Structures are given as structure tokens and as C-alpha cells.
Amino acid sequence: MDSGNDVLSRPADAVYEGLRGPQPGYGHGGPLVAGVREGGSRRRLTPPTPDADFEWGYDGAGPAYLAEAILQDRLGYTPPNDTCRAFARDVIAKLPSDFELPGAEVDEWIDAAPQTTD
Numbered sequence: 001m002d003s004g005n006d007v008l009s010r011p012a013d014a015v016y017e018g019l020r021g022p023q024p025g026y027g028h029g030g031p032l033v034a035g036v037r038e039g040g041s042r043r044r045l046t047p048p049t050p051d052a053d054f055e056w057g058y059d060g061a062g063p064a065y066l067a068e069a070i071l072q073d074r075l076g077y078t079p080p081n082d083t084c085r086a087f088a089r090d091v092i093a094k095l096p097s098d099f100e101l102p103g104a105e106v107d108e109w110i111d112a113a114p115q116t117t118d
Contacts, residue, residue: 015102018056036073047065057096
């Protein structure tokens with residue numbers, strides 16, 4: 001993908017954030033907040049469907065939903081599913097429990113990502 005043509009004019013200070021509340025002893029499932037901080041304000045990211053939940057730190061459905069939301073927010077449109085899955089594997093699956101992901105790093109991944117179509 002060519003971010004020169006695709007990436008919207010996002011504030012240079014945009015940072016995607018994930019905060020994880022107390023988690024159950026058996027794994028994931030506690031409260032999660034995912035959003036973006038830009039230009040001194042914060043807003044939550046919205047899952048693609050009402051029954052979808054965001055997750056990160058592994059490769060699966062929840063991380064794929066977060067990948068789609070971040071890419072859609074950054075690009076202004078929903079990229080192909082293959083692109084979202086690749087971003088989930090390459091970036092979202094490797095995020096720590098609480099994270100800050102600079103928008104510039106998302107842009108770098110977009111620039112390096114191969115063109116895909118569904």
C-alpha cells in the first residue's frame with residue numbers, strides 16, 4: 001500500500017492505545033478499552049459489529065477486529081480482509097497487555113505492506 005495516497009491527514013501525534021483491566025485467572029476476558037489519542041483529545045475505537053470484541057497480544061478474531069478498526073481509522077476506509085489479517089499478525093498480535101502504538105508506526109506498516117485484494 002502507498003500511504004502517500006491512502007493515509008488521511010491524521011495528526012502527527014496520533015497514538016492508538018489499549019488498556020486492559022483486571023483479567024480472570026484462566027486468560028483473557030476482562031474489561032478492555034481501545035482508542036486513539038490525537039491532538040490532545042481521546043476517542044474510543046468502535047468494533048466492526050456489535051458482537052465483536054477487541055483483543056490484542058495474540059493472533060485471533062479479537063485482534064483481527066482491532067486491526068481492522070485501526071487501519072480503517074488511519075486510512076478512512078476498510079482495507080481488504082487480507083490486509084487486516086496481515087496487520088493483526090504482524091503488529092496487533094505482538095502488542096503488550098497495555099500498549100501505545102504511534103500512528104507513524106501504523107503508517108510505516110502500511111507503506112511496507114504488499115497490495116492485497118479480497
